[in-house]
Amino acid sequence: MRSRDLEGERILAVVPAYNEEATVAEVVRDLAARASYARVLVVDDGSTDRTAEAAAEAGAEVLRMPFNLGIGGAVQAGFKYALERGYRIAVQVDADGQHDAVWVRRIVAPIVAGRADSVVGARLYGPSDASSTRARRLATLVLSRIVSLLVRQRFTDVTSGFRALGPRALAFAARNYPADYPEPESLVLMHRAGFTVAEVPIRMRARQGGRSSIRLFGAAYYVLKVLVAVTLEATKKVPKESRP
Amino acid sequence: MMAAEVDLANRYGAVLQVLGIVVTVTFFLAVCHLIRRGKLNVRYSLLWLIMTVVFLPLAIRKDIIDRLSPYFGIHNPPFLLFLLAFLFLLAIVFHFSAVLTELMARSTALAQELALVKKDLAEACQRLGRADDAES
Numbered sequence A: 001m002r003s004r005d006l007e008g009e010r011i012l013a014v015v016p017a018y019n020e021e022a023t024v025a026e027v028v029r030d031l032a033a034r035a036s037y038a039r040v041l042v043v044d045d046g047s048t049d050r051t052a053e054a055a056a057e058a059g060a061e062v063l064r065m066p067f068n069l070g071i072g073g074a075v076q077a078g079f080k081y082a083l084e085r086g087y088r089i090a091v092q093v094d095a096d097g098q099h100d101a102v103w104v105r106r107i108v109a110p111i112v113a114g115r116a117d118s119v120v121g122a123r124l125y126g127p128s129d130a131s132s133t134r135a136r137r138l139a140t141l142v143l144s145r146i147v148s149l150l151v152r153q154r155f156t157d158v159t160s161g162f163r164a165l166g167p168r169a170l171a172f173a174a175r176n177y178p179a180d181y182p183e184p185e186s187l188v189l190m191h192r193a194g195f196t197v198a199e200v201p202i203r204m205r206a207r208q209g210g211r212s213s214i215r216l217f218g219a220a221y222y223v224l225k226v227l228v229a230v231t232l233e234a235t236k237k238v239p240k241e242s243r244p
Numbered sequence B: 001m002m003a004a005e006v007d008l009a010n011r012y013g014a015v016l017q018v019l020g021i022v023v024t025v026t027f028f029l030a031v032c033h034l035i036r037r038g039k040l041n042v043r044y045s046l047l048w049l050i051m052t053v054v055f056l057p058l059a060i061r062k063d064i065i066d067r068l069s070p071y072f073g074i075h076n077p078p079f080l081l082f083l084l085a086f087l088f089l090l091a092i093v094f095h096f097s098a099v100l101t102e103l104m105a106r107s108t109a110l111a112q113e114l115a116l117v118k119k120d121l122a123e124a125c126q127r128l129g130r131a132d133d134a135e136s
Helices: A024-034 A051-057 A071-084 A101-112 A134-151 A167-175 A182-192 A218-235 B002-036 B042-060 B063-072 B077-135
Strands: A011-017 A038-044 A061-064 A089-092 A118-123 A163-165 A197-202
Touching (some): A011 A051, A011 A071, A011 A101, A024 A038, A024 A101, A051 A061, A061 A071, A061 B077, A071 A182, A071 B077, A101 A118, A101 A163, A101 A197, A134 A182, A134 A218, A163 A167, A167 A182, A182 A197, B002 B042, B042 B077, B063 B077
Parallel strands (some): A011 A089, A118 A197
Antiparallel strands (some): A089 A163
8 A cells, every 4th residue: 555645744534433432443443554644533522431542542642522512513623633733634534433444545635636625435335335224325315416406516425424624624624614414514614615625436334333323213304404504504604714 | 240340350450460560670670680790691681671671561551552452453452462472582582592502602612622722731741741751
């Protein structure tokens, strides 16, 4: 694996984790082994289990939230850390083991090449894909169509939490990050702020622990809530000073 | 028979009127008292004060409501009172939702700052500890 070429890019992998003691250490080791050019920061979002200890023992830097902020607040804390410590690129990676570290290279590539400010790793669904439930797939499909319409750019997986932010997007997200449904909302917000967002196909693994936040009966309700949030996000005033 | 009923209604009306005035004035004074003691923010209690100022005349002169309701197309005057009370409560609850959102955003920012500062501190302490070890 060529990793020397990304060594100088100052890349930070931000892993938001809430009660993921079963999988977080493996995720950290996976990143250390197969994305060794990146430093790893686990943001422990007020876990009540041994998530922080497991992450630290596996060799990650750990940022401990005093209480549970939710995924948006935790990820944003990671972005703030990245900004303060002079990282140029932040890659958000889930702590449940769905995101394979080998794809980090592909996700940061458009940023390194200067072709995008932010990149989303979109899951490919194969014929025997176990990485998602049918309800989640449907919710993702519907939301992706809507977000695509709103930002006039085709996206296939707007709920993916596997994404990278380049220097300008990172500075923006450290200051403005949606608190409700950050994955689809931040796409719309980034678009509104004038950033170039790209999508690259990746393959996800089945989650190794924990449960999806999108469950069968909640899927329709989730779509409705995100629909409202995203539509309003599209008409929201974006702070002027943050426009690139 | 009829006269007795009217009499009873008037008596209850008078009791209700006094009760209305006492409750409104007490509430007004309580809000003022809490503001002076720093237990209530003026900006969060302004709506409460306005509410008492609007409701006090209505408690003193109950014919105000009777005279006003036709202008709103309301045939049963007490409905206007309920409508007014409902709108006030709605405004206050809505105001609190906005305040809550702002407070949540601030507590999130504080929590993030705290976590970052604690990490900086832990690292600084570690460096100091190492420096001490190297000296001794």
